[in-house]
Amino acid sequence: MxxxxxxxxxxxxxxxxxxxxxxxxxxxxxxxxxxxxxxxxxxxxxxxxxxxxxxxxxxxxxxxxxxxxxxxxxxxxxxxxxxxxxxxxxxxxxxxxxxxxxxxxxxxxxxGLLDLDAAGVDQLQKVLAISALEAAHPDDLAETARMWLYERRIVIPGPRRLADLAREAFDATEAAMAATIEAGVGKAALLKAIDWCYATQSGGVGTRLEWLKTPPKRHSPSTMSETLEKIRALKALGVHVWPLDGVALSKQQAYAAHVQMRRPSMTARIERQRQTVEITCFLHVTLLELTDMALLQASRRSQDLVRRAAERVEKGRSRSNGATLQQALKAKSVLHDESKPWRDRVLEARALLDDIGEAGTSTFASQVRRALAEDNRRVHAHLAGLRDIEFAGASGDPGHDQWQAWQRLQGLGTKEIPQDFELPPVGAAWNTIVSDLDPQSRYRAFEASTMMALRKSLRRGSAWVNHSISFRARESMLLAGADWSRTKELHHQILGLPDQVMAFLEPILAGVSVGLTALAEAAGRGQIEIGADKLLHLPPIRPMDEEVEPRKTREAVFKHIGSVQLPDLLLEVDAATHFSEALLARRPSSSNELLAIYGALLAHGTDLDAKGVGSMIPGIDAAHISTAMRAVELSGRLRRANERVSEYQNALPIAALWGDGTKGSADMMAMDASRHLWTARVDPRRRTYAAGLYTHVRDRWGLFYDQPIVLNERQAGVAVEGVEQHNRAEDRIRISLLAVDTHGVTNVAMTIAKLLGFDLCPRLRDLRERKLFVPRGWPVPESLEGVTVRRVSVKAIERGWDDLVRLAASIRAGKVSAAHAIHRLGSAAVGDPLHRAAEHLGRLLRTLFLCDYLAIPDYRREIHTLLNRGESVHQLQRAIHGGQVAPERGRRRQEMAAISGAHALLTNIVLAWNTNRMDTVVTKLNRDGVGIEEDWLRRIGPAHFSHINFRGTFRFNVERYADVLVEGTAGLGAARPGR
Structure with a gap:
């Protein structure tokens, strides 16, 4: 571990x-x-x-x-x-x-250990040369060397020799990168790009390098305009055509991070070769990330325009409904006016009712589309801003075809569609208004249709941008076709999936048959009810009897633990896990460096900033904390630190009472944020702007994955991604079941999870409206006919089986993240054969799960227990970060990831410290004859925080742990004879 x-x-x-x-x-x-x-x-x-x-x-x-x-x-x-x-x-x-x-x-x-001989050195250098292709720092390579030697039972040489080997490999890779960049880009173009970076940006905001480093502000048209302006500037340099595909993206991001961390004047003073590599990688990565930002901002902008159109229609409908009611009341009063002959009353009432007209005959959606087309000034400005982004698309894709047609119209310089201009198909929904006889109305409607179609095509991946990370072509995210054909059998073995789809489906179909029978029996016993409304009615789970002993045991245990200051807690857990070493990729060289790392962790993971933390830790300057904050942002460091603490907590003996480590839950916590954070959204529950932190909690309570997400978006992708990242390591207990809520599941996600080797088990909202899906002609117990839908196509699964396995293999190989793959197969991908296969297989898997969930109360209770543990951890997380993300924080992807990782690490540290102290107290009480039932301990968790002081002046007793945590101090506190 x-x-x-x-x-x-x-x-x-x-x-x-x-x-x-x-x-x-x-x-x-x-x-x-x-x-x-x-x-x-x-x-x-x-x-x-x-x-x-x-x-x-x-x-x-x-x-x-x-x-x-x-x-x-x-x-x-x-x-x-x-x-x-x-x-x-x-x-x-x-x-x-x-x-x-x-x-x-x-x-x-x-x-059986061997000395490192010449042959071993040669092999190690080859390993380091490969690892250096993605390493962010030579210290990471030194760690790789230690692990490689240890696993091969070779005696590890001194740290200086390993550092020399790591530096040689890192420098050789850097030199090769510099040669590749110079050969591909050209020396003149590189010099031009570097000079351009240090030139002053118009507007007096400093150098262009500082301008590019400035993160986007709040969501607004001006922010999007600034993002697009940066993209245009980088494309004018030719960054989008630089041939850097041979350099790993993670390596480029590591070099770009170094430029992001430093002041431009510091970057200008470093050695020329390294400066060239760093500047080149920074410009290229910045273009990729800015393109992603622009497309995300464009997607949100199009949603804003649709929402405004819907609001206008709603207001118009309200006014129309009021006028209609007034006319109806007048007609009613005329009909009841007995002073007039009945014929006159009828004629007058008919005239009043004729004025109502045909209002209300069109659907709300069609009225919104017309209102969107009428907002032509904003729609046109939105599309015009995207002209500098070079979109590509699959043949026949509606969004890409409409975009190309719109660009041809811009070349004609017209505001209407000429008679001889051939428009691409726009779909039945838009066809009515795009076919309007008025050429200008047709033009406005076609612009609105193009905006919506392009957004949908980007979401499903049928349109893409080559200079992007998240919106690149689908084929670039999958194993190459030739490689897949050659290594297909190997990937089937790695994933544990059969070559033939029926060998995979037969156990599932058999399980569905058994599950339906068990569900019918449960309905017969009255455990569930299928009403005359053909809906499932499930009685709530009866809560466990409230026993006094578990509550008294919890109070007694934490009374023995006593109160603790956060600095003491951090030092104790660090001494046991060395998470500070993982954050730096080496042991801290001094006490001040150790304190700076702790300060960086607190500044990232709480609602304090570097200045606030610096004022709470005597002797540490805010500048040192800021430097350490940028250091821990480097790729993978917070993840490795979290793994150390989580695995330590998981290995403590008492944790075995809470679970076997194979199950977990995942859920999102909304963290208050400023409305000036461009990724912030309004939390529908709390009605405040917030950013989402999605965390995975093991059944033994430790957090094993974290990721920042955007609120109000499907969480199924990140739910699957967390388990897949955890299960990749061979020395961990694999997660086989993940409990999520409704937002964390889709049929496609259940399919991808199953192919990756675990089950996604949701607690579904509106359960009574859920149906059981089976193949056509499938025998179903008569009592379940009302809640069964025969809409599973086995043929669709058979046709898409090879593509499904290829996608799962690509995820396992790291070509694409599970989150991104599931996002691409969302509702926008309806009609795609791969989506159809995943959707139908997911229906079968959901039916199998629902049969167990409905028929087995203990299984249902287990799912709820896992989710409730996650909610308990959320309370601890809010105690750690009780405020708001500052307006200037979290605007960069790396910084938001650091906030999420540091917050998860602080949470894991508290859980680990509580678990260790609980284990110690329980062991002592049992040894003293105070027996504690294991059943009581199973109901006591470590997500307790009232005894921890998270605020105040932090005084770290580093001297007590210096020999453990600080390099070069071991042995200074050695015990003397007889001491």
């Missing part, structure tokens, strides 16, 4: 080592004891065993001046049943240095 690997490459151990660490990483087996006892006499066994245990945990010999933790000494002495040794350093254990070397040589032979 990732947290257990923190000792790999270490030269010594901290003076304080927990019992948990000893059990996890330094435990001796019976074979170990026998081997040591058979080789050494009794007074040498403890020292030899320590050498062997350290070498096995770290992969390298212990420094001869290192101290030995007392907990480790005591455990080894107990294993050999010898008197406890009070001397706690190797110098004291080894009077003769030759004896130390003999013990280390024996330990290498016993463990």
């Amino acid at each position: 990732s947290f257990a690997k923190r000792f790999i490459g270490a030269e010594n151990l901290p003076t304080r080592l927990s019992e948990f660490d000893v059990q996890q990483s330094f435990c001796m087996s019976a074979d170990d004891i026998a081997a040591v006892a058979g080789r050494f006499r009794h007074d040498r066994r403890v020292a030899a065993a320590i050498q062997m245990l350290f070498l096995r945990a770290s992969g390298r010999p212990m420094d001869r001046f290192a101290s030995v933790p007392k907990t480790l000494l005591r455990a080894v002495c107990e294993a050999f049943q010898t008197p406890a040794v009070s001397i706690a350093s190797l110098r004291s254990l080894y009077a003769r240095r030759q004896t130390l070397y003999e013990h280390q040589a024996w330990a290498r032979t016993y463990l």
Whole structure:
């Protein structure tokens, strides 16, 4: 597990080592004891065993001046049943240095470790050369080298030699990149681009480099105009045609991040080759990200225009309804006026009713389309702003065809459609108003149709932009056709999927038959009811009896734990997991650097900023915290730190009572944000602007994935993405079931999840309106006929099986994220064969799930329990981040990801600390004879925070943990003899 690997490459151990660490990483087996006892006499066994245990945990010999933790000494002495040794350093254990070397040589032979020879160096250099293609920093390569050597049972050399190898590989890759860039772009073009970056931007806002680094502000037409202006400037430099496909995007993003972090004057002073690479990558990545921003802003802008059109129609309908009512009342009064002859009354009333006309005969949607076409000034301005983005599209795609036709009309410089101009098909919904006899009305309607069709085509991927990340061509996101044909069988084996679709469908269809029978039996027993309205009526789950003992146990446990200050909590968990090392990709070199990392974590993960955190931590300047904040934004660092803490919490003994680690839940938490954040949306519940943080919680309570999302969008993609990212690692417990709410599931998502090896289990809203889908002609119990729909096409699944497996293989291979793939297969993709296959297979899977969910109350309770644990974690998350995301924060993708990752890390730290203390208290109480039932402990979770002080002046007692956390201080606090 990732947290257990923190000792790999270490030269010594901290003076304080927990019992948990000893059990996890330094435990001796019976074979170990026998081997040591058979080789050494009794007074040498403890020292030899320590050498062997350290070498096995770290992969390298212990420094001869290192101290030995007392907990480790005591455990080894107990294993050999010898008197406890009070001397706690190797110098004291080894009077003769030759004896130390003999013990280390024996330990290498016993463990089967090899020295790093010339052949090993060659292999390691090849591995580092490949890893350097995507590495963000040489420190990441040094970590890769340590892990590679450890896994191959090769003794890890000193840190300086590894650093030299990592730097050589990194520099060689950088030199190759520079040569590739210069050959592809041209030296003159590169010099022009660099000079352009340092030139002053018109308007007096600084250099063009600073202008490009400025993130977008609030959602508005002016923000979109500025984004498009930057895209035009970069395309004028020719950035969109630079041949950089051979350079990994993650590598480009890493170099671009360095430019983003520094002031332009600092970038101008670095070495010329590196400056060229960084500037080139920054310009290219900025163009890709700006294009994504522009298209997302354009999509939201088109939604705004549609919403305004709908509001105008609604107001017009209200006025029309009022006038109609007035006319009807007048006609009624005329008919009741007995002073006039009946014939006169009828004629007068008919005249009044004739004035009402044909109002209300057209649908609301058609009226909105007409209103949108009438808003031609805004629609035209919106389309005109997108002309500098080069769209491509599949043959016959409506959105792309209409866009090309609209561009040809702009070339004619006309505001109406000429008689001889051939318009592409616009669809039945728009055809009526686009076919208007008035040429200008036709033109306005065609512009509105083009805007909506292009948006839909971009969402489903039938139209794309080559200089983009999220909106690139579908084929570029999948395994290449030739590669897929050649390696298809291998990918089927990796995914565990059969070659023939029926071999996959038969167990599912059999399960559906059994499930329908069980559901009919449950209906017969009255567990569910199918009413005359042909809807499912399910009684609510009866809550478990409220017992006094679990509540008293929870209060007693946390009373024993007591209160804690956040700095002490951070230091304790860091000492156990070394998450600060993961954030820096190395151990901090000083106490100030460690404090700066803690400050960066708090500034990203709470509602404080660098200045606010700096005022709370004496001795640390806000500038140092800001520098550390940018460092932790580097790709993957927060994720690795979260994995360390989550895996540590998951491995604590008490966590096994809460679950087996194979199940989890996922849900979104809305974090208050400024309306000036362009990705912010109005939270429908709280009616405030907010940003979404989507987190995955294990059944053992730890957060194993996090991701920022936009509110009011489907969450099914990120739900699947989190489990897939977690399950890729081979040394973790795989998640096999994920509970989500209605927003976190679609039929397509259930299909993709199943192909990737886990089940997506939703708690559905409006359950009584849900239907059971089966293939045509499928036998169904008579009592379920009213809630069954025969709309599953097995043939559609058969036709799309190969494409489905190819998509799943592409996700597993990292060509495309599950979130993006599911987004592309949303409602906009209706009619696509791949979407049709995924939709019909998802209907079958949802039916299978519903049968179990409805017929088995314990299964339903388990789903609800998992989701309730996620809600409990949300309360803790709100306690950690109780305020609003500052207006200037979260505008960049990397910064929003850092906010999400830091917030998840702080949450995991609290959960891990609580879990560790709960385990310690329960163990002590049981040892003291205060028995605690395991059933009570299963109902007590670690998402408790009232005993933690999250505010105030933070005083970090770094000296206590310096030998554990800070490089170069190990051994300074070693225990003296007899101490």
